[in-house]
Amino acid sequence: MINHGESPAEFFDYKYHPFADTYRLKTPYLGEQDNRFFKTALSLISTGKSFALSGPSGAGKSTLVHYVLSRLDANCYRPALVHYGGLQRNGMLKAIADVLGVVTSGRTVPLLIKLQKQITQRASDNRSMFPVFVIDDAHLMEKESLMDICSLMFNPHRETVAARFILVGDETFEKKLSLQIMAPVKTRLTGHFNLNTLNDKDSLEFIKFRLANGKAPETLFDPDALNIISSHCRGNRRQIMNMGTLLLAEAFYRQEKTISAELIFNCDQIEISE
Secondary structure, eight states, X not given: OOOTTSOHHXXXXXXXXXXXXXXXXXXXXXXXXXXXXHHHHHHHHHTTOOXXXXXXXXXXXXXXXXXXXXTSOTTTEEEEEEEOTTOOHHHHHHHHHHHHTOOOOOSSSOHHHHHHHHHHHHHHSTTOOEEEEEEETGGGOOHHHHHHHHHHHEETTTTEEXXXXXXXXXXXXXXXXXXXXXXXXXXXXXEEEEOOOOOHHHHHHHHHHHHHHTTOOGGGBOHHHHHHHHHHHTTOHXXXXXXXXXXXXXXXXXXXXXXXXXHHXXXXXXXXXX
């Protein structure tokens, strides 16, 4: 059983927990589709374009978008993340206003107009700090909020780009934007990208990447265990991270230094059919 004087890191001989969410890797795992989106996104942002990214929960959308933002020139762009999360129309505008430092009190000038002026000013002054907004959970947005986003993308008086937007949603978002009523929104977006779950090969590479970044022994998971995890999680990165965390906790409790297929099948927290 557990040796209370020894930490999991000491027991398994890793430097960082391979599946922890308490730290962010400087460079995340980039499969072929991730790398293509990363390079395309940087190119689109540099030319003033806005776009959307869809994919199932746990596919790695947030991690990938955060990495894109981290690679932007801090002297040219001011990235900001807005979690929509079911906000009412004015609530979303207030969230954007908070990021920009725009005062939301007072009813003399509509908030949307205030934001348009502030964004235009930031994009046209000598510093040229272009706002780049990431709207998370965009699939929950109603038409009115999406139309407000369109208004903030473009400066009609100068016929120039005002702000870049990356709209991030689940797999239903693409279908929502395909509705005729959403045509004004869709035409403002240069592209709509889909991030799929990992295939079996990339799932194994993802696990090995996490182990390597945690400076964990290559033998921490035996080959059969890796294949079971890959198959069970069906390429969902979040599920892989959660399953890996549970298995390390189980192995530490049992004082087993290698995660085996037998340990997986005997873990009460994971249901797998043999």
